[in-house]
Amino acid sequence: MAIIPQLSLFAWEEIEELGDLERLRLVIEYMPDEQLMRVLEKERGKGRDDYPIRAMWNALLAGIVFQHDSDAKLLRELARNGQLRSLCGFNGKVPTPWAFSRFLHKVLMHQAEVEEMFDDLVRELKKIVPDFGKRLAIDSKAIKSYAAKKNKNEKEDGRRDLDADYGKKVYRGTREDGTRWEKIVKWFGYKLHLIVDASYELPIMFSVTKANVPDINEAHHLLEKMEERQPEILKKAEILTGDRGYDDSKLIINCWDQHAIKPVIDIRNMWKDGESTRLLNNKQNVTYNYKGNVFCHCPSTGIEREMACGGFDKDRNTIRKLCPAKQYGMNCEGMGECPVVNGVRIPLSEDRRIFTPIDRASYKWKREYNKRTAVERVNSRIDQVFGFENHTIRGIKKMTVRCGLALCVMLAMALGRIKEKQAQNMRSLVCAV
Secondary structure, three states, rough: OOOOOOOOOOOOHHHHOHOOOOOOHHHHHHOOOOHHHHHHHHOOOOOOOOHHHHHHHHHHHHHHOOOOOOHHHHHHHHOOOOOHHHHHHOOOOOOHHHHHHHHHHHHHHHHHHHHHHHHHHHHHHHHHOOOOEEEEEEEEEEEEEOOOOOOOOOOOOOOOOOOEEEEEEEEEEOOOOOEEEEEEEEEEEEEEEEEEEEOOOEEEEEEEOOOOOOOOHHHHHHHHHHHHHOHHHHOOOOEEEEEHOOHHHHHHHHHHHHHOEEEEEEEOOOOOOOOEEEEEOOOOOEOOOOOEEEEEEEEOOOOOEEOOOEEEEEEOEEEEEHHEEEEEEOOOOOHHOOOOOOEEEEEEEHOOOOOOOOOOOOOHOOOOOHHHHHHHHHHHHHHOOOOOOOOOOOOOOHHHHHHHHHEEEEEHHHHHHOOOOOOHHHOOOOOOO
């Protein structure tokens, strides 16, 4: 925490009564930024210290907490608000725009220290929240560059964005009347890739890429990054939830076979047109569809019925399907001669995309998949609270550090609220108390 060693003109109790400043106090006090402060102070050396490093850093955090979308707005607020200046650590002197701009440029050179702060906050939350990291959700969000498009002149001059690229996302669905719809979203900029805790809606791992990088490629990279930086979380995780953009055999196999994480990932229909079901290997009267529903066919009447879910056998790596007539008390004329009257075991190797440790046809799968919305809510906070819908950021290095700082503020505020007995507000970024 970049605490300012100086006398205050008013007591902390008075600061707490100031409402919004309480949020900034939480962030300043619980941000593990000491290493970054020492690095920045060492770089300054014996140079002019008109605006102390720690005060400038706290002002930078204030700009994030209070959603200032430009440095000019932050500096005007510092000039107007004496309590804010005191809390940040300025002794009555507000930094000039060029001094603050130079400081921000210095911070942007320390991506490694920002990511280490992020990792420290995740580790601290893991210590005090017993089931933190147990359920994970993954997704990406589009972030437009401040530059509108690519420029033919690729000379670096601080105004162009030479790192950004064009991205596209396609959304498809079916209306109530059965007709299909499609929506295409295009943008020039970047993608923020996130793995979050699906129960507490807090980030655990992140990366920033060009907009044209496929989600699935970065998903593999994020898991590798977690294995390196957050191995305890990866070992503790039980479920990873994602939309159909992450429907990939390699990712599913990696999750379960390498990390014992059950993948709950929506599936795309990759079958040929007109192919609705396939015959289950070695079973003459059992079929399945691409969504994982399994059907038995009565040997006497040929009636098709969906088989009941019987759970997952971890030792055999198989899911069980049970006779629907037995499970639901139905009348089936062919029970006496049915080869699967006692159920059937389906090895995951039958089709790794379709058959997963949590049966796609089960209520449990639907219940777990609904928790994927946690990552969507985190994305929404990044846009609405941290102002990434209307920003002035250009360049992937700046974008990565700015995203990292926003996520650090999110985690520091949650950590502060938990430690100060406000756990009910741990996800709130705007509530004062």
